[in-house]
Amino acid sequence: MSVIGAAAVAVQVGGVVAGAPLLCGLMRQVRARLEGRAGAGVGQPWRDLRKLLRKEAVTSLGTGPAFRAAPVLLVATTAVVAALVPLASTATVVSGSSDLIVVVALLALGTVTLALAGLDSGTAFGGMGASREMTLAALVEPTILVSVFALSLPTGSTNLPAIVSGALSDPDRLVSPAGLLATAALAVAVLAETGRLPVDNPSTHLELTMVHEAMVLEYAGPDLALVELGAQMRLTVLLGLLASLFAPWGIATTASAGALAIGLAVCAGKVALLGAVLAAAEVFWAKLRLFRVPELLAGSFLLSLLAVTASYFLSGA
Amino acid sequence: MNRRTEEIGAPELPCQVRKLLDSGQRLALVAAHHDEGAVRVVYLFVSGPPDTRTELHVRLDPDQPSVPTLAHLSFPAGRFEREMRDLHGVVPREHPLPHRLVRHYHWPRGWYPMRPDAGAAPPFGEQEGPYPFLAVEGDGVYEIPVGPVHAGLIEPGHFRFSVVGETIIRLKARLWFVHKGIEKLFEGRDAAGGMRLAERVSGDTAVGHGLAYCLAVEEAYGVEVSEEARRARALVLELERLHNHVADLGALCNDVGHGVLNSHAQRIREQLLRLADATTGHRLLRGAVVPGGARLASVPDPALLARVAVDLGEITDLALGHATVRDRFTGTAALGAQAARDLGCLGYVARASGLSADARFGHPFTTEGRPQVPATQASGDVLARFLVRAEEAQASLELAARLAAELRPGDMTVPLPRRPAGTSGTGIAEGWRGAITTRVELTPDGTLTRVKPVDPSFFNWPALPVALADTIVPDFPLANKSFNLSYAGNDL
Numbered sequence: 001m002s003v004i005g006a007a008a009v010a011v012q013v014g015g016v017v018a019g020a021p022l023l024c025g026l027m028r029q030v031r032a033r034l035e036g037r038a039g040a041g042v043g044q045p046w047r048d049l050r051k052l053l054r055k056e057a058v059t060s061l062g063t064g065p066a067f068r069a070a071p072v073l074l075v076a077t078t079a080v081v082a083a084l085v086p087l088a089s090t091a092t093v094v095s096g097s098s099d100l101i102v103v104v105a106l107l108a109l110g111t112v113t114l115a116l117a118g119l120d121s122g123t124a125f126g127g128m129g130a131s132r133e134m135t136l137a138a139l140v141e142p143t144i145l146v147s148v149f150a151l152s153l154p155t156g157s158t159n160l161p162a163i164v165s166g167a168l169s170d171p172d173r174l175v176s177p178a179g180l181l182a183t184a185a186l187a188v189a190v191l192a193e194t195g196r197l198p199v200d201n202p203s204t205h206l207e208l209t210m211v212h213e214a215m216v217l218e219y220a221g222p223d224l225a226l227v228e229l230g231a232q233m234r235l236t237v238l239l240g241l242l243a244s245l246f247a248p249w250g251i252a253t254t255a256s257a258g259a260l261a262i263g264l265a266v267c268a269g270k271v272a273l274l275g276a277v278l279a280a281a282e283v284f285w286a287k288l289r290l291f292r293v294p295e296l297l298a299g300s301f302l303l304s305l306l307a308v309t310a311s312y313f314l315s316g317a
Numbered sequence: 318m319n320r321r322t323e324e325i326g327a328p329e330l331p332c333q334v335r336k337l338l339d340s341g342q343r344l345a346l347v348a349a350h351h352d353e354g355a356v357r358v359v360y361l362f363v364s365g366p367p368d369t370r371t372e373l374h375v376r377l378d379p380d381q382p383s384v385p386t387l388a389h390l391s392f393p394a395g396r397f398e399r400e401m402r403d404l405h406g407v408v409p410r411e412h413p414l415p416h417r418l419v420r421h422y423h424w425p426r427g428w429y430p431m432r433p434d435a436g437a438a439p440p441f442g443e444q445e446g447p448y449p450f451l452a453v454e455g456d457g458v459y460e461i462p463v464g465p466v467h468a469g470l471i472e473p474g475h476f477r478f479s480v481v482g483e484t485i486i487r488l489k490a491r492l493w494f495v496h497k498g499i500e501k502l503f504e505g506r507d508a509a510g511g512m513r514l515a516e517r518v519s520g521d522t523a524v525g526h527g528l529a530y531c532l533a534v535e536e537a538y539g540v541e542v543s544e545e546a547r548r549a550r551a552l553v554l555e556l557e558r559l560h561n562h563v564a565d566l567g568a569l570c571n572d573v574g575h576g577v578l579n580s581h582a583q584r585i586r587e588q589l590l591r592l593a594d595a596t597t598g599h600r601l602l603r604g605a606v607v608p609g610g611a612r613l614a615s616v617p618d619p620a621l622l623a624r625v626a627v628d629l630g631e632i633t634d635l636a637l638g639h640a641t642v643r644d645r646f647t648g649t650a651a652l653g654a655q656a657a658r659d660l661g662c663l664g665y666v667a668r669a670s671g672l673s674a675d676a677r678f679g680h681p682f683t684t685e686g687r688p689q690v691p692a693t694q695a696s697g698d699v700l701a702r703f704l705v706r707a708e709e710a711q712a713s714l715e716l717a718a719r720l721a722a723e724l725r726p727g728d729m730t731v732p733l734p735r736r737p738a739g740t741s742g743t744g745i746a747e748g749w750r751g752a753i754t755t756r757v758e759l760t761p762d763g764t765l766t767r768v769k770p771v772d773p774s775f776f777n778w779p780a781l782p783v784a785l786a787d788t789i790v791p792d793f794p795l796a797n798k799s800f801n802l803s804y805a806g807n808d809l
Binding site for chain 2: 031034035036037124125127128197198201203204205206207208209283284285286287288289290291292
């Protein structure tokens with residue numbers, strides 16, 4: 001049990017670290033092909049990371065510990081989230097600690113770390129990006145919390161593996177009004193949290209329009225590699241969480257090597273599919289005016305509130 | 318064309334200028350000349366239709382050249398005066414904003430590059446104090462400095478935003494990082510040598526600047542260009558408008574994160590550049606317009622132009638039909654008609670704010686080369702500029718097809734006479750950014766002594782900060798792209 005359980009944690013973290021750049025490459029490739037471009041290939045983000053890791057570490061003058069610690073903290077918090085969240089298996093050695101509130105707090109920690117680093121860089125762009133990121137985070141974190149909370153009501157626990165296992169044994173929950181509303185709310189929150197269209201444009205070069213990229217403009221070399229990897233891992237973990245919560249089939253519920261292998265393969269497939277669908281959808285979207293973004297996020301928060309309400313009333317609890 | 322030249326004394330200048338402005342003429346160009354024993358300033362006023370051009374010549378004392386300022390009568394005049402002071406040392410008396418414009422603060426004091434005795438550029442001198450940025454003070458006001466080096470392939474310009482939250486309170490655009498001394502380089506060339514330089518004033522406006530220069534030279538030489546050559550010129554002028562408009566329509570979509578339309582717009586642009594290459598032998602249409610006429614290697618296929626029209630129409634329809642794209646364009650960076658008129662805006666910037674400025678109508682060089690009516694919009698926002706340019710691109714396609722049907726490839730040039738008939742000439746052409754005015758002066762043996770091109774960007778740059786008041790910071794790149802002003806053409 002504990003050997004397989006420990007292996008499951010290692011497989012999840014390793015899979016997220018190795019797979020995140022590939023997911024990013026896949027999404028860029030899908031977008032490129034749909035726009036009529038050849039694209040750089042799925043392996044390009046890995047090649048970029050390798051290039052950045054080989055470079056000399058440079059930090060700008062006047063930056064302090066917040067700036068230097070942020071890339072490592074970002075990757076570390078995301079790696080812990082990847083270990084906790086039930087991606088390939090619900091039966092891991094840490095599944096008992098995989099609490100919804102811990103996961104959201106870890107994600108928020110990563111966000112705040114990066115925002116502090118942006119402020120620490122002392123440039124106008126860093127501060128501007130941090131201010132925008134915090135505005136968005138203040139709307140996104142509650143949405144994630146409340147929408148997953150709506151799913152936890154039928155299970156009666158905020159333990160994520162318990163929620164996923166509960167949904168597996170009673171799939172009707174997923175298509176209940178509460179389940180659908182929570183899906184929609186969480187999907188929008190994931191878009192905002194990972195800086196995708198229509199909230200942020202990850203491929204822009206226009207500094208003044210950036211949110212996430214503006215905070216990390218001062219990073220270079222290995223630090224930049226970590227920041228990029230961290231952002232890619234967050235996207236992967238959040239898409240994985242979305243997949244596990246709303247399409248839990250295939251996830252390993254027992255601590256056997258076979259189930260774990262199937263769980264990993266199914267999880268990779270689901271995340272790749274979700275990523276490809278997101279990339280394809282992004283081709284048809286445009287970036288919202290910054291002042292319209294709170295409207296979108298307030299809307300998704302409302303959906304999550306409705307999900308909780310529906311879950312409370314319709315389950316007759 | 319109704320052309321008039323008047324020699325007047327400096328004291329009566331403001332009174333004369335007021336009369337000309339009141340009669341509906343606009344100040345198109347101010348150029349200082351260092352003659353033997355005098356500094357002569359030429360003010361060119363134009364209006365049209367009917368095509369009217371009035372030159373005021375003012376002679377000044379070469380030791381202490383100074384003119385009464387016209388800044389209170391015309392905003393562009395105030396900028397021309399500052400440019401003239403920086404390059405020629407002609408002092409505008411009682412100018413309301415007397416600090417430097419063209420010359421950055423590390424250029425040595427007292428060195429004026431356009432003077433005949435200026436010599437080679439001296440090493441950078443001591444800073445003449447810091448640049449006088451106006452500091453906006455108040456609770457929560459902060460500054461965002463951007464540039465002069467930008468991400469992406471953008472020309473250098475420094476923008477200083479004073480911002481509260483995300484709202485721009487004030488924007489100062491500090492330009493003039495690319496002074497190349499083009500006006501000085503023209504001196505001493507012959508007509509053909511000047512042409513090569515004129516086509517390179519602003520890389521994306523080879524035909525516009527080349528044509529304005531040719532029209533000026535031909536007026537000085539007294540040459541009549543054949544009607545066929547005029548049509549060929551109108552054709553390449555529209556082809557230039559077309560490839561620039563198509564590129565920017567796509568870029569505007571890209572700036573709101575709708576990249577797929579940009580990919581397709583760039584695909585169309587590439588078709589147009591290849592068409593340009595086939596038509597003139599140069600992708601950016603250099604070498605088609607020459608003093609004395611025009612040369613075409615081939616004539617565009619009207620069927621290709623019709624296909625491009627359908628393709629482009631689809632892109633603009635998709636952009637305008639997209640709720641988010643339309644929302645981002647609507648109401649962003651609105652420039653009012655009164656502001657556009659006061660600042661002397663030209664081209665699509667003016668037409669998007671309800672003015673009908675278009676040199677193809679006001680100063681035509683052929684009766685064929687223009688659409689039915691100028692495309693105008695009233696709202697002055699990014700959407701208006703997008704719509705004007707989309708409409709103009711379609712009109713250009715129609716016009717190019719009509720002109721191509723009557724044209725044959727070949728050399729349509731009449732040779733210039735050995736000696737020019739006059740000593741000066743002016744040319745006005747509606748480049749894709751707006752009306753380009755060029756004035757040339759030559760010696761009797763045909764050597765250029767002074768060429769002054771004025772790009773519409775010189776008039777339009779001050780409109781950008783005005784339009785940006787109360788716009789939010791993340792909308793600035795979109796607003797800037799919708800103006801798409803030239804740095805190189807502005808800073809000669």
